[in-house]
Amino acid sequence: RRCAKALEEHFERHAAETAALIVEPLVQCAGGMAMYDAEYLHRARELCDRFDVHLIADEIAVGFGRTGTLFACEQAGIAPDFLCLSKGLTGGYLPLSVVLATDRVYQAFYDDKLERGFLHSHSFSGNPLACRAALAVLDILEEEKVLERNRNTAATLNRRAEGLRSHRRVAHFRNTGMIWAFDVRQAKPGFSRDFYRRAVETGVLLRPLGATVYWMPPYVIGEAEIDFLLDTVTKLLEAGSESR
Ligand SMILES: Cc1ncc(COP(=O)(O)O)c(C=O)c1O
Structure with missing residues (x-):
């Protein structure tokens, strides 16, 4: 709520020259794996609407089940104006990314006149093989009930990580879905x-x-691999691995 208040104050001063707010929903990854409440997203959406600023959700890392729901934005009950997706879209097998936009944005650029139309394109846009891989991944997510299975995997990992969580060298242990x-x-x-x-x-x-250790394991991680991961990390912390 404090951050939402700061955003409101920022918009009060700068909304007129702000085209969009870009967020990584629920987990700000490269910024230090900062996990935050869905309430912030909810308020950010309201503020973007009130101040007429577009909301861009970068779900490249958190999309496709990583935070527990197919898209992280769902947990705040919001929809962005632009949604950036990649990584999990093809299960990492082939490079593919997409940007989805609302109909309102799409229509603003859909025009026969060259000066209005959005003429941007990429050399590798719509690569058929990558698109086929994405379709296969989407089928697997649904057919194999991957999100449901992930809830069990996350519960198992959390249970087994109890010892590590209270390790003297571990601070601020945090988890959202399949991110620790x-x-x-x-x-x-x-x-x-x-x-x-x-x-x-x-x-x-x-x-x-930096000093932040994080895990974003593949969804197929099994119990033996979870134990191996936890054992390895505990041993490295015990050995004071950074002292050399
Ligand atoms: C949240 C986020 N946004 C954007 C990117 C960059 O995506 P791309 O490699 O498709 O340019 C990454 C890549 O690591 C990412 O994690």
Whole structure:
């Protein structure tokens, strides 16, 4: 609510020169895996409507079930004016991204006159193979009830991570859907690179953001892999991996 209030104050001063607000719904990933309440999104939508500013939801990382619902925006009961999607759209198998826009935006650029029409295009737009991969992924998400299965996987991981959550070097352990993150206490300079290197040596691919370790595991992760991940991370924290 404090952040929504700050947004309101910003719009009061700058709405006239603001075309759009871009948000990563529920989890601001590269910005440090900051997880926030759906209430903020709800209020941001209201404020964008009130001040006539477009709302762009970048769901490239959080879309397709990552936060527990197919799209993160659903948890706030809102729809953006633009929705950016990629990654999970093809299950990561082929490169494909899309930007969806409301009919209102689409119609504003749908015109026979060149000067009004939106003539932007990409060399690889509508790649048939990538689109076919996306269709297959969408079928699998539905047929194999992946979102439902993820709820069980997330519950299992949370249960087994109890020990790690209370580890003396772990602060601010957080989870949204199939995303986990925590901050490492007493992380020395070079922590991220060192932790990455040591983890990869054991067969776990982790890329901490500064002193923030995060997991966005593939939805097919099984119990043995969850245990392996948790064991590896606990051992690395115990070993004070960043001290070398
Ligand atoms: C939230 C978010 N937005 C945008 C991008 C960039 O997407 P692309 O690689 O399709 O340009 C990424 C990629 O990591 C991302 O995580």
